Amino acid sequence: MYFKAKPIMFQGTSSHVGKSIITAALCRILKTNGLKVAPFKAQNMALNSFVTKDGGEMGRAQVFQAEAAGIEPSVDMNPILLKPTSDMWSQVIIHGRVYGNMNAREYHLFKKEAAKYVMERYKRLAEEYDVIVIEGAGSPAEINLRENDIANMGLAEMVDAPVVLVGDIDRGGVFASLVGTMDLLTPSERHRVRGFIINKFRGDMGLLKPGLDFLENRTKLPVLGVVPYIKDIILPDEDGVSLERSQESGVRSQKKIKIAVIKLPRISNFTDFDPFKIEPDVDVGYAAGSNELEGADIIIIPGSKNTIDDLKYLWERGFAERIIDCAENGKRVIGICGGFQMLGRFVKDPSCTESNLKECKGLELLDIETVLEKEKNTFQVEAKIQSGVRSQELRVKGYEIHMGETSDNCQPFSIITSRNDSPVKIQDGAVSDNGKVWGTYIHGIFDNDEFRTDFLNEIRSKKGLPLQKKISFRDKKDENIKTLADVVRNNIDIKKIYDIAGLAKRC
Incomplete structure (x- = not known):
């Protein structure tokens, strides 16, 4: 041929x-x-994914490679994406859309058709x-x-x-x-x-x-x-196996900002936090134990491919109590996508879309409730940040990848104004009354340089650290x-x- x-x-x-x-x-x-x-990568097994301009989902590694080639990422570059939901099962995404869930044997038999x-x-x-x-x-x-x-x-x-x-x-x-x-x-x-x-x-x-x-x-x-x-x-990592603590060994400066990202068993899209690595005074670590949250200025619960099982993990491993205690003592607690869902009262999965568990109690830090659904939402988005996080309106870009719908009684984190280039007006996320706890469905939120800089400068100011100028994450990449x-x-x-x-x- x-x-x-x-x-x-x-x-x-x-x-x-x-x-x-x-x-x-x-x-x-x-x-x-x-x-x-x-x-081109025919078949990619990864939990870090991206949404293209037409709403297709693909692996982050091929996005990085497309950036290196100077072209727009396309699902053509990664026609099959496997997103593990457990040790034996994966969600199979073909040409950017969910095809179904398969165990290892089923997928092995499917490969002839997948070709x-x-x-x-x-x-x-x-x-x-x-x-x-x-x-x-x-x-x-x-x-x-x-x-x-x-x-x-x-x-x-x-x-x-x-x-x-x-x-x-x-x-x-x-x-x-x-x-x-x-x-x-x-x-x-x-x-x-x-x-x-x-x-x-x-x-x-x-x-x-x-x-x-x-x-x-x-x-x-x-x-x-x-x-x-x-x-x-x-350089971006593709799989959770490659996560390592990024802090240098030895005594760390007390004048640095410490960010602790919970290392969930089914963590996804942890490339959301790569922009913090270009900040000169920020340490980003992945906490495998609740004791590693000690001294953190910011605690982030990241995305998850199995939200209920990972929420259960937070309760079983002592993370939940520690996160709640930190929030009650004025620490900043942030949830991205699945992490945002975990901050609410409950996460429910009536159709067992991700897990055998149909419901799990949330951390109750935000007055929200999430129901997981069978259809996945994948959009590139533009949004306006509301005053609970920033005193002035700010426009940001990112992407959504989630199977849940969240109802809330909180102030929204943002108003989404565009999905896949179509105008919309949709509330996203939620913010606590004191503004210290917030969550959003927008992946890539910290890629927005002005938002990231303002967010960190607020913390720098309170800690008596010098304020920093905006650094372009795109240029650094x-x-x-x-x-x-x-x-x-x-x-x-x-x-x-x-x-x-x-x-x-x-x-």
Whole structure:
């Protein structure tokens, strides 16, 4: 089958080896060199998602890669998104819309049908772009999942893509993982692999060279580059497994703002809090125990893919009592999406949409009640912030992803004025009487620089800290993408990458 676009695919020896950032880096490198490039990941399992302009839901990693490519994110770039609701079940999203819930076995049997949905969107991209940079999922050596594969070698075969295998040296065992992956591939799959990239290296390259020589001699394939461990830039994480506390070790300054985000078992869209990382005096940590809320200036309950089960977790692990106590003592408590729902009196799930539990008592910090419904709301939104949070009107942008409808007797957090570019007038969220507790359905609320700066400056003022000027989160993200691309370009053989992708004449 002929496609206009030239494909190149990055697969990994496992999850979290850096396929997403290598893909993003190559997208920016190719864009800078004048090529029209798009990212693609056939099947993405993640709880961080985004809503496109037409209301479709897709993985955040492909949004980041689209930003690197300088193009508008589209569900074509991530035709299948799996959002785990438990260890065995996931919500299956196809072409940006909910298809249904499936357990692991059901989805495995469904993959043959899913392939047509994948290829439909790949073909659309391949007609529009010069290059498609494809990211695999997990590892191609998961032999139990090889049948009807649509994420790794199965996809590479469908689109006739050459493959570069990425390994993470920081976690150890990189040579065993690369050689082992190659040994578990079929002969035709091995033939697709054109070389290796070793990622996250820190140390003496001279000491690494014998390992590189061994790998090349053993596999008869080149090491295309060794990418160093990149520090001091903010890159988005895709899965809750990669959450780490961001505070530096040692004694922390008492003049900093501490934000504690509850690390829920089914946390979702924790990229909502990346904008705080660019603020020079803000520490953001993910609290796995209620004792970690000690000293926090702001407590945030984030989004959840299983709101009732995660609310139950708050009660069982002592978080609920601690959060209530903090709120009663004047601390700021914020809820985003599912976290907003948890701040109310009850969350009800009469149809068992997310959980086997039909109801759970909320934290009762806001006079609201939520009923989970079968239909999911996905919108890009514009809104006006009301006076309970800000003394003057402020316009913000973001997106909604939720299956609940909330009724309230509180002042709203905002008035939504646009959904997917259609004018509306809808109350969103709620604010407590003292303004210290509030919640909203708007993801990306802290991406709004003016809102974030005013919100933090109010806290800085009360703590006697210097007020800060507005910092552009969008500009910082682009600076980080440029830095990432420069590091990757300087540490891999770009000419060979072009040769592998069939772009030698464009180099």
